[in-house]
Amino acid sequence: MNQPSRRLVLSRACAAAAALAVPAFARAQSTVPLRMSSSLTADSNSSHFLWYQRFAQNLKAATGDKLALTYFPNNQLGKESDVVQQVRLGAIDMMISGTSIWATAVPEIGVLDMGYLFQNADHVGKSLDGPAGAALSKLLLDRASVNVLGYAYSLGARNVYTKAPMKSATELRGVKVRVLPVPNFVATLKYMGAVATPIPFGEIYTALQTGVVDGLEQDAPTVLSGKFYEVAKHCMLTEHIFNPVMPVISKRAFERIPAALQKPFLEAARDATQFQRGQAASTEAKAFEQLKALGVTVSTVDRAALTRDVSKLWTEFATQYPATRPIIDAIGSAKG
Numbered sequence: 001m002n003q004p005s006r007r008l009v010l011s012r013a014c015a016a017a018a019a020l021a022v023p024a025f026a027r028a029q030s031t032v033p034l035r036m037s038s039s040l041t042a043d044s045n046s047s048h049f050l051w052y053q054r055f056a057q058n059l060k061a062a063t064g065d066k067l068a069l070t071y072f073p074n075n076q077l078g079k080e081s082d083v084v085q086q087v088r089l090g091a092i093d094m095m096i097s098g099t100s101i102w103a104t105a106v107p108e109i110g111v112l113d114m115g116y117l118f119q120n121a122d123h124v125g126k127s128l129d130g131p132a133g134a135a136l137s138k139l140l141l142d143r144a145s146v147n148v149l150g151y152a153y154s155l156g157a158r159n160v161y162t163k164a165p166m167k168s169a170t171e172l173r174g175v176k177v178r179v180l181p182v183p184n185f186v187a188t189l190k191y192m193g194a195v196a197t198p199i200p201f202g203e204i205y206t207a208l209q210t211g212v213v214d215g216l217e218q219d220a221p222t223v224l225s226g227k228f229y230e231v232a233k234h235c236m237l238t239e240h241i242f243n244p245v246m247p248v249i250s251k252r253a254f255e256r257i258p259a260a261l262q263k264p265f266l267e268a269a270r271d272a273t274q275f276q277r278g279q280a281a282s283t284e285a286k287a288f289e290q291l292k293a294l295g296v297t298v299s300t301v302d303r304a305a306l307t308r309d310v311s312k313l314w315t316e317f318a319t320q321y322p323a324t325r326p327i328i329d330a331i332g333s334a335k336g
Helices: 003-029 047-063 080-089 099-104 107-113 121-128 131-144 183-191 201-210 220-225 251-256 259-293 303-320 322-333
Strands: 032-038 067-072 094-098 146-148 158-162 176-179 195-198 215-218 234-241 245-250 297-300
Touching (some): 032 047, 047 067, 047 094, 047 245, 047 259, 080 094, 080 099, 080 245, 094 099, 099 107, 099 245, 107 183, 107 322, 121 131, 121 259, 131 146, 131 322, 146 251, 176 183, 176 201, 183 195, 183 234, 183 303, 201 215, 215 220, 215 234, 220 259, 234 303, 245 251, 245 259, 259 297, 303 322
Parallel strands (some): 032 067, 176 195, 176 215
Antiparallel strands (some): 094 245, 146 245, 158 215, 158 234
8 A cells, every 4th residue: 555545544544533532522521510509408498499499390301411400508519608709700600599698799789688679579570570680680790790590589578576576666666686697688677676686597596595686587487497486476577678589600601501502591590480489479378377376476567667767778778879779760660
């Protein structure tokens, strides 16, 4: 065989080997792994897990094994403040949390933590499925490099639970109420007249027992699962905050998803959000039934008066962060 012929044979052999190797490599790379972090437990009382379960089912049905989603509950990948930074960098692909933690990266997101901004859960959905949600999502994409996958619901409104019975919201004045250590949560309770007392979640029960605080503000399923009803048996339906749950994916992780799978990925997320919203309402109702059976008294209050008091916070926040003024206006317009 002459030299040119030998080179031709070798060239064809290499090409054949390469043709065989490419499919094997492609198969090895065909599954895109995605890690999702949550601070909550993986059970039916977790607003995060309700969303994740539906999303995972949808994703499996739509993409098969092409996207491999792994869920890490209970802060297994780190505490939320650290995970936020890892998601921004793309080191962790996805995260589901309350919106509050993202205010550490984009302060304007704290607008959703203001009391009485929303009338009820449906108002949350109507607002955030519209211009207000679009504006907040753009802020997060532009400044934190994350794509918002939807605005799901907490498992009900946050109400005030106290050790002593109270007949009206005016009796909150001077009452020490444990509050989530978030600026607009603290400000909301102060405008409601309470002495807002930030305490870590794990210390709430003991703080109630020992009198460090006189009550707490929380949603009904959490009061039930945390057994806080054992020391705070009186619920005032203040319904002061309806801050949403927000699943996100880092911009870098989303770009790793093949273009043909990005649409079914987003559709799976949209369906999970709608499903979780429906589950949230029924979960809250069941929790209240159980709390009442356990001896918790539930009373209504004048929310209109509380709204007038707390609305001063809206003006203050919009003055500090002017980009939130049209967001607040859009949320107000969505009431009807």
